[in-house]
Amino acid sequence: MAEGPTTARVSDCVVLAKIPDGPLSAEHFALQTEEVPEPGPGQVSVRVQAITIGAGQRAGLQGSASYAGAPEVGVVMAGTGAGVVEASNAEGIGVGDTVVGSTGWRRNAVMDASDLRVADGALDPALHLGVLGTNGLTAYFGLLDVGKPEPGETVVVSAAAGSVGHIAGQIAKARGCRVVGVAGSDHKCELLRGEIGFDAALNRHSPDFRAEFRSATPDRINVYFDNTGGEILGSALFRMATFGRIVCCGAVSAYDTANPDPSPRGIPGLLVNNQVRMQGFLVFSYASRYDEARAQMLEWIEAGALVPRHITYEGLGAAGGAFVDLLGGRTVGTTIVRLGD
Amino acid sequence: MAEGPTTARVSDCVVLAKIPDGPLSAEHFALQTEEVPEPGPGQVSVRVQAITIGAGQRAGLQGSASYAGAPEVGVVMAGTGAGVVEASNAEGIGVGDTVVGSTGWRRNAVMDASDLRVADGALDPALHLGVLGTNGLTAYFGLLDVGKPEPGETVVVSAAAGSVGHIAGQIAKARGCRVVGVAGSDHKCELLRGEIGFDAALNRHSPDFRAEFRSATPDRINVYFDNTGGEILGSALFRMATFGRIVCCGAVSAYDTANPDPSPRGIPGLLVNNQVRMQGFLVFSYASRYDEARAQMLEWIEAGALVPRHITYEGLGAAGGAFVDLLGGRTVGTTIVRLGD
Numbered sequence: 278m279a280e281g282p283t284t285a286r287v288s289d290c291v292v293l294a295k296i297p298d299g300p301l302s303a304e305h306f307a308l309q310t311e312e313v314p315e316p317g318p319g320q321v322s323v324r325v326q327a328i329t330i331g332a333g334q335r336a337g338l339q340g341s342a343s344y345a346g347a348p349e350v351g352v353v354m355a356g357t358g359a360g361v362v363e364a365s366n367a368e369g370i371g372v373g374d375t376v377v378g379s380t381g382w383r384r385n386a387v388m389d390a391s392d393l394r395v396a397d398g399a400l401d402p403a404l405h406l407g408v409l410g411t412n413g414l415t416a417y418f419g420l421l422d423v424g425k426p427e428p429g430e431t432v433v434v435s436a437a438a439g440s441v442g443h444i445a446g447q448i449a450k451a452r453g454c455r456v457v458g459v460a461g462s463d464h465k466c467e468l469l470r471g472e473i474g475f476d477a478a479l480n481r482h483s484p485d486f487r488a489e490f491r492s493a494t495p496d497r498i499n500v501y502f503d504n505t506g507g508e509i510l511g512s513a514l515f516r517m518a519t520f521g522r523i524v525c526c527g528a529v530s531a532y533d534t535a536n537p538d539p540s541p542r543g544i545p546g547l548l549v550n551n552q553v554r555m556q557g558f559l560v561f562s563y564a565s566r567y568d569e570a571r572a573q574m575l576e577w578i579e580a581g582a583l584v585p586r587h588i589t590y591e592g593l594g595a596a597g598g599a600f601v602d603l604l605g606g607r608t609v610g611t612t613i614v615r616l617g618d
Numbered sequence: 619m620a621e622g623p624t625t626a627r628v629s630d631c632v633v634l635a636k637i638p639d640g641p642l643s644a645e646h647f648a649l650q651t652e653e654v655p656e657p658g659p660g661q662v663s664v665r666v667q668a669i670t671i672g673a674g675q676r677a678g679l680q681g682s683a684s685y686a687g688a689p690e691v692g693v694v695m696a697g698t699g700a701g702v703v704e705a706s707n708a709e710g711i712g713v714g715d716t717v718v719g720s721t722g723w724r725r726n727a728v729m730d731a732s733d734l735r736v737a738d739g740a741l742d743p744a745l746h747l748g749v750l751g752t753n754g755l756t757a758y759f760g761l762l763d764v765g766k767p768e769p770g771e772t773v774v775v776s777a778a779a780g781s782v783g784h785i786a787g788q789i790a791k792a793r794g795c796r797v798v799g800v801a802g803s804d805h806k807c808e809l810l811r812g813e814i815g816f817d818a819a820l821n822r823h824s825p826d827f828r829a830e831f832r833s834a835t836p837d838r839i840n841v842y843f844d845n846t847g848g849e850i851l852g853s854a855l856f857r858m859a860t861f862g863r864i865v866c867c868g869a870v871s872a873y874d875t876a877n878p879d880p881s882p883r884g885i886p887g888l889l890v891n892n893q894v895r896m897q898g899f900l901v902f903s904y905a906s907r908y909d910e911a912r913a914q915m916l917e918w919i920e921a922g923a924l925v926p927r928h929i930t931y932e933g934l935g936a937a938g939g940a941f942v943d944l945l946g947g948r949t950v951g952t953t954i955v956r957l958g959d
Contacts, residue, residue, distance in 0.1 A: 506886045525886035540881040545847045545866035548898030555896045557889030 286313045289593050290353045290383035297338055301604055305338075306597030311353065313385045316366045321393065323376055323386045325360035329406035330600050330612045331440060332504075333527055354382040354596070357410060359402035370395060377405045382596050384616050407611030408444055408578070408585035409571050415526060415560040416444035416502075417570040421452075422563070423556050424500040424524045428453030431496055433513060436504035437478065438465035440611040441526060443586060444574075445502045446475050451582045454500075457493045459509055461606040468609055473584070487512055502526060511541030517553045525557035586610030592617075627654045630934050631694045631724035638679055642945055646679075647938030652694065654726045657707045662734065664717055664727045666701035670747035671941050671953045672781060673845075674868055695723040695937070698751060700743035701957075711736060718746045723937050725957050748952030749785055749919070749926035750912050756867060756901040757785035757843075758911040762793075763904070764897050765841040765865045769794030772837055774854060777845035778819065779806035781952040782867060784927060785915075786843045787816050792923045795841075798834050800850055802947040809950055814925070828853055843867060852882030858894045866898040927951030933958075 287310040294307040316322045334356065338348045358380030362372050367390030370376065375398035380386035396405045407413060419441070426432050432449040436442045437458025446456045446469070458469040458478040469478035477493045479486065490512050497518035503510050504527050513523065548555060563570070577583035587610045590599040596614045603612050628651040635648040657663045675697065679689045699721030703713050708731030711717065716739035721727035737746045748754055760782070767773050773790040777783045778799025787797045787810070799810040799819040810819035818834045820827065831853050838859035844851050845868050854864065889896060904911070918924035928951045931940040937955045944953050 503886060510886060523886075525889045527890060540883055540885040542881055544881040544885060545844060545851060545864075545896070545898060548866045548896065549868060549900070551898065552900055552903060553898050555886070555889065557886060557892065557894050559890070559893055562893060 286385075287311065288313045288383065288385040290381065291593055291596050292351050292353050293338065293348060294350065296348055296350060301335065301338070301601050303597045303601055306354065306600070308594045311383065314387050316364055316387050319367050319390055320387055321362050321367050321370050321376070321390050322364040323358075323360040323378075323380060323388060323393070324363050325358040325380050325384055325386055325616055326618060327360075327402040327406060327613050327615045328356050328358040328380065328382055328596065329403075329410060329412070329440075330356060330596065330603055330614065331412060332436075332603055334600070335604055355379060356382050357406060358383075358386065359396065359405045360386070361398075365390070374398070375402070375405075377402075377410065382593060382614075384593060402615075403587045403589070403611065403613045404578075404585065406613060407440060407587050408574055408583070410611075411560055412440040412611055413444050413574055413585065414563065414567055414570050416441045416448060417574060418560055418563040418566070419524045419526045419558060420445045420448050420500070420502055423558050424502060424522050426452055426454045426500045429455070430499035431455045431457065431494055431518075432500045432502065433457045433459065433494065433498050433516075434475075434502045434504070435459045435481075435509045435513075436461075436527075437469055437475065438473075438609045439504060440587075442502070442504050443469070443473055443610055444583070447473065447583050448577075449500070449502075450474055450476075451577055455496075459490075459505075465609060473586070481509055491516065497521070500524065507541070511543075514541050514543050514547050514553075517547070517551050519551050521551060521553045523553060523555040525555060587613045590614045627726075628652065629654045629724065629726040631722065632934055632937050633692055633694050634679065634689060635691065637689055637691060642676065642679070642942050644938045644942055647695070647941070649935045652724065655728050657705055657728050660708050660730055660732070661728055662703050662708050662711050662717070662731050663705040664699075664701040664719075664721060664729060664734070665704050666699040666721050666725055666727055666957055667959060668701075668743040668747060668954050668956045669697050669699040669721065669723055669937065670744075670751060670753070670781075671697060671937065671944055671955065672753060673777075673944055675941070676945055696720060697723050698747060699724075699727065700737065700746045701727070702739075706731070715739070716743070716746070718743075718751065723934060723955075725934060743956075744928045744930070744952065744954045745919075745926065747954060748781060748928050749915055749924070751952075752901055753781040753952055754785050754915055754926065755904065755908055755911050757782045757789060758915060759901055759904040759907070760865045760867045760899060761786045761789050761841070761843055764899050765843060765863050767793055767795045767841045770796070771840035772796045772798065772835055772859075773841045773843065774798045774800065774835065774839050774857075775816075775843040775845070776800045776822075776850045776854075777802075777868075778810055778816065779814075779950045780845060781928075783843070783845050784810070784814055784951055785924070788814065788924050789918075790841070790843075791815055791817075792918055796837075800831075800846075806950060814927070822850055832857065838862070841865065848882070852884075855882050855884050855888050855894075858888070858892050860892050862892060862894045864894060864896040866896060928954045931955045 290311045359377045362374045376393040378393040432454040434442045434446045438460040449456045458475045466478035469475040501513040502524045588608045700718045703715045717734040719734040773795045775787045779801040790797045797816045799816045807819035810816040842854040843865045929949045
């Protein structure tokens with residue numbers, strides 16, 4: 278008896294529909310279906326439950342030099358997801374395991390097991406993608422290893438209500454620092470001063486921003502955790518204390534435009550005069566210490582010293598809009614798109 | 619019998635005649651005489667034999683923010699000198715001792731003994747003022763403690779024929795690095811490649827400078843020792859290797875103008891993508907380790923691994939012109955003005 282044609286399994290995904298040459302909008306993305314292959318040897322099939330979107334991903338769509346490589350139309354959007362293993366051809370990962378990895382923006386991902394991390398299935402996937410994922414680890418290593426804050430020091434965080442910023446500031450508080458956040462709206466500043474527990478928060482759009490920035494840093498700045506570059510970095514450079522440290526984590530101000538802000542003034546003079554260290558880092562360089570960081574952050578979460586926040590969108594179709602919201606400064610905490618159980 | 623009026627002892631000095639608001643010229647200085655007081659308790663009188671002039675002093679004449687404070691017309695030029703003690707009211711320093719300190723541009727200096735360092739009288743004062751003085755110490759701590767070069771790495775030095783640069787490059791060679799110098803004339807580049815022993819040297823005024831800079835750094839740059847800021851810093855930023863270090867030692871490009879160059883492009887983006895550390899320092903922060911550095915450098919000098927160079931001017935009247943030559947890029951090594959024995 279001849280076999281009939283097998284019906285390929287198809288599943289939802291989001292592709293890049295158009296390479297942006299200006300501000301990002303929903304039309305740059307398209308919801309499509311793709312065939313889901315059977316897992317090969319060493320592979321597993323994952324039902325993705327949630328993905329996260331980070332501002333840093335914008336650089337990868339620019340077509341210019343970035344550590345993320347060049348973009349291509351029609352390709353499924355890259356990104357990190359968490360989900361449950363539905364089928365496994367790999368040792369060490371079983372059906373039902375919760376895994377985290379670079380699934381992309383898709384409902385079903387077939388991946389090499391070696392590219393996945395098995396995570397605690399009892400925790401909300403949003404935790405794996407936020408505070409225990411790249412963003413939380415970035416905050417942890419950037420603040421502690423690059424910034425090296427001491428108790429009593431003043432720490433300033435830009436994009437402070439963002440996925441990285443709100444964690445970095447809370448870790449600095451846990452270390453006994455005075456923490457000042459800079460964010461893009463009064464609403465975010467209220468959250469930072471209130472629930473999130475910063476000592477002060479400033480709206481970077483305030484007409485008196487520079488004066489407010491000076492007032493909020495009477496003892497100058499020991500550690501500036503820079504998520505933005507641009508004007509806020511420029512203001513911070515003029516307020517650094519002797520032996521201050523600037524943690525260069527990202528350059529949000531340059532992600533969404535073909536014409537990035539010019540560099541801030543006073544480099545290298547201000548670095549010399551105040552003996553300031555300015556250091557760029559990528560979290561991937563700390564991969565061998567991720568477990569240590571996750572254990573420490575879980576401890577802080579359980580003790581209530583660290584309260585990670587996320588904003589939730591429902592369904593893959595919402596992912597493009599979530600990315601636009603993120604870059605437009607309309608989100609607080611980690612951006613999570615939930616795809617279902 | 620009534621005493622006659624005592625004749626005050628007078629001695630030569632150089633004062634700031636005019637605060638410069640553009641390029642420095644000899645007319646900004648005036649040779650004058652001043653009264654030399656008797657040393658008070660704890661003081662000594664020093665016959666200054668030589669002074670040194672550093673490009674960094676230019677910042678102190680600008681009237682704007684600098685770690686050296688604001689300038690004043692009619693005041694004796696500040697600066698470091700070496701000389702012999704002629705009279706002492708201080709314990710621990712005797713007549714005939716060789717001392718080094720902030721004598722200013724004058725032939726006779728009366729100073730608190732605590733502001734002087736007793737040095738080896740058997741050595742040429744030019745050594746105390748150059749390689750064993752602030753410039754040599756700046757090269758030593760900037761390169762080794764801030765730059766942390768490893769054997770086999772590529773080290774680039776700007777203002778490489780200068781007082782700091784030519785020492786920094788030689789220390790890097792002694793550490794087993796490949797050393798590329800950037801200087802302001804073909805003559806300087808020949809000296810750097812020849813007698814001074816760099817692996818390569820580039821004239822920053824070459825029309826093909828950027829291409830030559832790339833060719834001279836095929837493995838990119840691990841340590842960039844920046845004495846200039848401006849365009850050379852800009853070129854270096856684009857050539858840094860992963861985990862590269864930029865030692866921000868000075869900003870010569872900004873010393874002699876009221877309109878400093880804009881900051882180089884790509885900050886903070888290039889620091890993030892290449893995980894580069896950019897660090898400003900002042901040598902004074904290493905004061906507790908000066909003896910260690912001087913002993914090490916004397917050892918290298920005796921072994922022939924470090925050959926400090928200086929350019930000599932004769933007489934205080936030549937000091938202003940020497941400063942102008944220095945800022946005009948017409949000097950190699952440490953600028954020394956000899957005042958006599």
